[in-house]
Amino acid sequence: MTTAVSAAPAIDERSFRAATKRTKRRLTSRGATIASLVIAVLWTIPTVGLFVTSIRPRDEIIRTGWWEIFVNPTVTFENYEAVLFGSESLMGPFINSIAISLPATVFPLVIASMAAYAFAWMPFKGRDTIFILVFALQIVPIQMALVPLLSLFSRGVKLDNDNVIYEGLQQAGLFSQVWVAHTIFALPLAIFLLHNFISQIPGDVIEAARVDGASHGQIFFRIVLPLSLPAIASFAIFQFLWVWNDLLVAIIFAGGQASPITRALGELTGEFGRNWQLLPAGAFISIIVPLIVFFSLQRYFVRGLLAGSTKG
16 A cells, blocks of 8 residues: 555655646747747837838838838938937936836835735734735726726815815826826736745745744834845836836826826827837837846846746
């Protein structure tokens, strides 16, 4: 009986290793490599077309397709000069996007990491119920929260004329509105992902710190944060790219002097599309920062994903 029970896991282990080798051999085969290259080329063609269009003269863009540059290589940087230094300059919205994206990435990360630690390692009444409610907020469409949030900013919260809980913001189109909106919308997913990572930290490490007299603050800052750095970094990249490319929240909350580059790109062509030839150049300027962020921090992104899959 004992022999039968111990033999089954050994067979499963051999089967698992054999399946792993077969999968690895298939993914690294010549056919898989060729398929990957074909997909990569097809995926890159629209970006190449966009870049080529951005450096062609307006008349050439109107008359012929971008692939004609290989036959008639006419190149100009007037489009980039116009969107950088002309009357339709995107430098202001470009800086606004940086001013929006950085705080809108840091705020939810700070709140979510502390909340995730509390849900994972601080026992309190109703902890599981509250965590489930936070998790359930992910299924609420963002469009349903836009109008109540806009009403909160503009009207505030009043029980009656004499009892005012929150007066609301007295000015529209502020950076603070966009920061709050992005923070609120990011918190459910951030808390869920960071909780899954932080809760997998070995309990012996936390207990040893408690035995040594460490408080929750000391455990959080000296143990949990350093161990959770890959997960925090990977979500920071995700959140930064999400905020940078956002248009919906920008249209609702970020107007006037706080307008980001996505909204400025939407308004660049005007009502009659008079500057539509500037859109490719503006689009390429807008993707510079996301490319720098992703390629400089991609090792943390991959490490965070792999760490989450191998813990425990």
